[in-house]
Amino acid sequence: MIRMSSWVSAAGLAVLGVVALGCQGEKKPEGAAPTGSAAPGASAAAAKPENPAEKFKGQTLNLLTWEGYADPKFTKGFEEKYGVTVKYTYFGSSDELVAKLKSSPGVYDVVSPSSDVAYTLMQGGLVEPIDTTKISSWGELADALKNLDDVKKDGKLYGVPFTWGPDYLIYDANVVKEEPKSWKVFYDAQYKGKVSLWDDISNIYLVGQIMGLDKSNPAALYNMTDEQLAEAKKKLVELKPQVRKYWATAGELNDLFKNKEIVLAVGWPLTVGTLNKEGSNLKGVIPEEGATGWIDRLMITSSSKNKDLALAYLDYVTTPKAQALVFEATGGYCVANAKAKEHMSEDLKKSPCVTEGETYFKRLNFWQYVKERKKYNELWNEVKSEKTTEAPNEAKSAK
Amino acid sequence: MDTAPAAKATVHAQNPPKRRALLFLVLPPALWLLCFLVLPYLGLFIQSFLGSDDLGNVVLEPTLDPWKAFFTKTLYRSTLLYTFKIALTVTSLSVLFSVPLAYFIAFKVRRWKELLYSLIIVPLWVSYIVRAYAWKIILGREGILNSFLQWAKITDAPVEAFLYSEWAIVIGLVHIYTPFVLMPVYTAFEQIPRSLVEASKDLGAGRLTTFFRVVFPLSLPGVIAGGTFAFVLTLGDFLAPVLLGGTDNLMISNVVQNLFGTSNDRPLGSVVGIVLLVVVVALLETTSRAEKSFASLESGRGRLGGAR
Numbered sequence: 024m025i026r027m028s029s030w031v032s033a034a035g036l037a038v039l040g041v042v043a044l045g046c047q048g049e050k051k052p053e054g055a056a057p058t059g060s061a062a063p064g065a066s067a068a069a070a071k072p073e074n075p076a077e078k079f080k081g082q083t084l085n086l087l088t089w090e091g092y093a094d095p096k097f098t099k100g101f102e103e104k105y106g107v108t109v110k111y112t113y114f115g116s117s118d119e120l121v122a123k124l125k126s127s128p129g130v131y132d133v134v135s136p137s138s139d140v141a142y143t144l145m146q147g148g149l150v151e152p153i154d155t156t157k158i159s160s161w162g163e164l165a166d167a168l169k170n171l172d173d174v175k176k177d178g179k180l181y182g183v184p185f186t187w188g189p190d191y192l193i194y195d196a197n198v199v200k201e202e203p204k205s206w207k208v209f210y211d212a213q214y215k216g217k218v219s220l221w222d223d224i225s226n227i228y229l230v231g232q233i234m235g236l237d238k239s240n241p242a243a244l245y246n247m248t249d250e251q252l253a254e255a256k257k258k259l260v261e262l263k264p265q266v267r268k269y270w271a272t273a274g275e276l277n278d279l280f281k282n283k284e285i286v287l288a289v290g291w292p293l294t295v296g297t298l299n300k301e302g303s304n305l306k307g308v309i310p311e312e313g314a315t316g317w318i319d320r321l322m323i324t325s326s327s328k329n330k331d332l333a334l335a336y337l338d339y340v341t342t343p344k345a346q347a348l349v350f351e352a353t354g355g356y357c358v359a360n361a362k363a364k365e366h367m368s369e370d371l372k373k374s375p376c377v378t379e380g381e382t383y384f385k386r387l388n389f390w391q392y393v394k395e396r397k398k399y400n401e402l403w404n405e406v407k408s409e410k411t412t413e414a415p416n417e418a419k420s421a422k
Numbered sequence: 423m424d425t426a427p428a429a430k431a432t433v434h435a436q437n438p439p440k441r442r443a444l445l446f447l448v449l450p451p452a453l454w455l456l457c458f459l460v461l462p463y464l465g466l467f468i469q470s471f472l473g474s475d476d477l478g479n480v481v482l483e484p485t486l487d488p489w490k491a492f493f494t495k496t497l498y499r500s501t502l503l504y505t506f507k508i509a510l511t512v513t514s515l516s517v518l519f520s521v522p523l524a525y526f527i528a529f530k531v532r533r534w535k536e537l538l539y540s541l542i543i544v545p546l547w548v549s550y551i552v553r554a555y556a557w558k559i560i561l562g563r564e565g566i567l568n569s570f571l572q573w574a575k576i577t578d579a580p581v582e583a584f585l586y587s588e589w590a591i592v593i594g595l596v597h598i599y600t601p602f603v604l605m606p607v608y609t610a611f612e613q614i615p616r617s618l619v620e621a622s623k624d625l626g627a628g629r630l631t632t633f634f635r636v637v638f639p640l641s642l643p644g645v646i647a648g649g650t651f652a653f654v655l656t657l658g659d660f661l662a663p664v665l666l667g668g669t670d671n672l673m674i675s676n677v678v679q680n681l682f683g684t685s686n687d688r689p690l691g692s693v694v695g696i697v698l699l700v701v702v703v704a705l706l707e708t709t710s711r712a713e714k715s716f717a718s719l720e721s722g723r724g725r726l727g728g729a730r
Contacts, residue, residue, distance in 0.1 A: 118684040125478065125686070147477040216582050266669045268586045284563050284586075396476070400685035405497045408504070408672040 079332045080106040087112050087123060087131040089319065090273040091293045092185075094352035101339045107332065115272045116223045117390075118400065124149055128326035132333040135185060137317040139245075139390035142173045145181045150322040152179035157334050160341045164359045167384060168318060173392065182320030183337050184359035186349060188292055188376075189309055189316045189387050190225060195286040196304045206233045206310050209287060215265050219279050219288040222269035224399040225315060226406075228390070229289060230255045230262075232312045237388050244315070245391040252402055259406045269407070273297075280305065296354015309386055316387030319356075350376075357383070463699070470692035478686025488689040498677065498694060505674040508588070509656040512595045513603075516652045517645060519596065520603040525637070528611035529619075539608065546601050554665040557594045561585035561666075586668035594666045595656050602655065603648030610644025611637070642716040650709045654702055674698060 084107055086093050093111030102109055112131070114120040117140040124134060124144070136144055144150045155161045161183075168184035175181070192203055199214075206229065209218050220226050231237060231244040236251060247255065267285050270276040276294050279285045280303060288294075295305045321340070323333040339345055346358040347366035357376030364377050375383045393399055473483040492498045527538050545553065560566045561584035568580040584590060614637060622632040660675035667673075674694065681691030 116684060118686065121478065122683045122686055143477060147479075263669050267582075269669060271664065282562050282564060394476075397685055397687060400680070400687075401495075401497070404672070404677060404680060404685075407669065408497050408501050408677075409670060411670045 083108045084332050085110050085131045086133050088135040091353045092135050096352040097345050097348035131324050132327040132329045134322050135319050137319050142392040150181050151325045158338050163362050168359050182322045185319050185321045186356040186358050187318040188356045189314045191307045191309050191314045193288045193290040193307050196306045198286040206312050216267050217286045218265045219270050219285045222271045224403045227255050228315045230258045241388045245393045260409045263411045292355040293353050316389045318389050466692045472689050480688050488693045492693045501677050502674050509653045511592050512656045513649050513653045515596045516600045516603040517649050519600050520607045524604050524608040524611050590666035591662045594662050599652040602651040606644040606647040610641040614640045643713040646709050646713045
C-alpha cells in the first residue's frame with residue numbers, strides 16, 4: 024500500500040514536471056512574439072521622432088519610492104501625457120530601498136532615495152548619471168538642493184531634487200493641549216504607552232539630537248562614537264515603556280493615531296495631512312532641539328530598461344504644476360521647484376515651506392551618509408530585543 | 423541452491439526497464455529538490471563564511487566573523503531563546519485547546535461531526551494577515567474587547583496590554599495554529615478502535631482513567647505531529663511580532679528579515695538561517711522518532727505504562 028502511494032505521488036510529480044517543461048517550451052515562442060512585433064513598432068516610432076508622446080505609448084514605468092510619492096494626483100498627468108502606466112512599490116526605510124533595489128535588478132526604473140543612502144546608491148553603481156539638459160525645469164529648482172555634492176561624481180549628476188521635509192514631532196492636539204517644546208515630552212509619564220517611534224535607525228539620530236550632539240556639528244549624528252552610541256542605546260531603551268509600537272509604514276502610523284493608540288509620534292507631514300483630511304486634529308512641530316530632515320531625490324536605476332521614459336518622468340514631475348500636486352498629495356512636503364507655489368491654493372501657501380522656506384530649511388539637520396550603518400542597524404535591533412523594565416524615575420527627568 | 427541464482431538472473435533481466443522508468447519518475451522531483459532546496463542551502467552555508475562590503479555585497483573573503491558575531495552577541499542568542507519561549511507557549515496552548523476539542527468531536531458528537539470539524543478548519547481558508555488584523559481590531563485600546571469590558575464595568579480604563587504585547591502574539595498564533603494541531607489529534611482519536619475504550623470501561627476504569635491510560639497515549643503520535651507543526655511554524659513566524667507585537671517582542675525571523683531586507687548583512691543572516699535550520703531539522707528528527715515509537719498499539723503499550 025505504501026509503495027503504491029509513493030509510486031502514485033512520484034508519478035504525479037513527474038506529470039507536473041513534464042507539464043511544467045511543456046509549458047516552458049510552449050511559452051518561449053509566445054513570449055518572443057510580442058518583442059518581435061514590437062521591433063517594427065519601435066522603428067516606426069523612430070521614423071517620426073517629432074511626436075515624443077507616441078514614443079512611449081503602452082510602456083510601464085516602475086517606481087520604487089517612499090509612501091506618497093506615487094500618488095495618482097500627479098502620476099496621472101504623466102500617464103495621460105505619454106499614454107503609459109505608472110506602477111509603484113513603496114519602501115518603508117532607506118535600508119529597505121537599498122535591499123530591494125539590489126535584490127531585484129531590472130524591476131524598478133525610478134527610485135527616490137533620501138540623503139542618507141543617495142551617496143551609497145551612486146557609489147554602488149546602482150543608479151545612472153542624469154542629463155540635466157533634458158529636465159526642462161532644472162533652472163527653477165532650488166539651488167540649495169542642486170548644490171549638494173553627495174550625488175555628484177566626476178562632474179556628473181545622479182539625482183534630481185524632488186522634495187524635502189522634516190521628521191518632526193506629531194501630536195494629537197485634541198489630547199496634548201499644549202504644543203510640546205522639546206522631544207523630552209516623549210519621556211513624560213502622562214503619555215506612557217502613547218508614543219510611537221519609527222522602526223528605523225533614524226531614532227538614533229533623534230536621540231543624538233536630544234543628547235545635543237549636533238549643536239556644533241550636524242554631521243555628528245551620523246558619525247557617533249561607540250560611547251555616544253552606547254549612550255543613545257541606553258536612552259532608547261529607557262524610552263521603551265513609553266512607546267506603544269514602532270511604526271513600520273506611514274499607513275501603520277495613520278492607523279495608530281486613528282485608533283487612538285497613540286498621541287505622540289515621530290513622523291512626516293504626510294501623516295498630518297492625510298489624517299486631518301479625515302477629521303483628526305494632528306499637529307506637527309519642530310522642537311527646540313531641532314529635528315532631522317530628509318532631502319529626497321529622484322534617480323534612474325542603472326538596471327532600468329526604460330531609461331528614456333524614466334527621464335521623461337523626472338522632467339514631468341519637477342515642473343511647477345506637477346510639483347504643486349506633489350505638495351498637495353503629500354500633505355505639504357516642501358518641493359524642489361519654488362515656482363510650484365504659483366499653482367498652489369491659498370491654504371497650502373501657508374505651509375512653512377512657502378512662508379519661511381530658507382529658515383525652515385536651515386532648522387533641519389538633513390540625513391547624511393552613515394559610514395557605520397551596519398552598526399547603527401545592529402544597535403537598533405538590540406534596542407528592539409531588549410526587554411522592557413519599568414523605569415520609575417523617568418517622570419522626573421521629563422520635567 | 424540452484425534456483426537462487428536463476429531467480430536472481432530473472433530479477434536482473436526485469437530490472438533495467440523498471441529502473442529506467444523509476445529514474446524517469448524520480449528525476450524531476452529530485453532535480454526540483456536539488457535546484458530549490460539543496461543548492462540554495464549550500465549557497466547559504468557558503469555565504470555564511472564570507473564577508474560583505476559597505477553596500478551589502480557579499481565579497482569572496484573567507485571569514486568566521488558572522489559566526490563569531492552570532493555566538494558572541496547577546497542580541498542573537500537572547501532573541502533565539504525568546505523565540506523558543508514563545509513557540510513553547512504557543513505549542514502548549516494549542517495542544518491544550520486541541521486535545522479536548524478533538525476528543526469532544528471524535529467521541530461525543532454524532533450528528534454534526536463533519537460540520538463541527540469543518541468549522542474548525544474553515545479559518546485556515548482566511549488569510550493569515552486578515553486574521554492578525556482582526557485581532558488588532560478586537561484587542562486595541564478602543565477595540566471590541568476593551569469597549570466591552572468598560573461597558574460591562576469590569577474595567578474602568580482600557581487595558582493596554584491586550585494589543586502590542588507578547589500576549590497578543592501568543593493569542594494570534596494560537597488562533598492561527600490550533601487547527602494545525604487539531605487535525606492530526608482528531609485523526610488519531612478517530613483511529614482508536616472503540617472496542618478498546620469499551621474494554622477499558624468493562625474492566626472498571628472510570629472516564630478519566632480511560633482517557634489518560636488508553637485514549638490519550640494512543641493519540642500521542644497525533645499530538646506530537648500537531649505540536650511539531652505549531653512549534654516549527656511559530657519558530658519561523660515574523661508577521662505576528664510585526665502586526666501584534668509591542669516594542670520588545672522581536673523574534674528570530676524578524677532578525678533574519680532585518681539582516682537580509684534592511685541591514686544588508688547577508689552572511690550574518692545566513693548564519694541565523696542555518697542555525698534555525700539545524701534546530702528545526704533536529705527537532706523534526708526527534709519528534710518523528712517519538713511519533714514512530716508511539717505509533718502502533720504494540721509499541722504504545724510498553725511506554726508510559728499506558729494501555730496495559
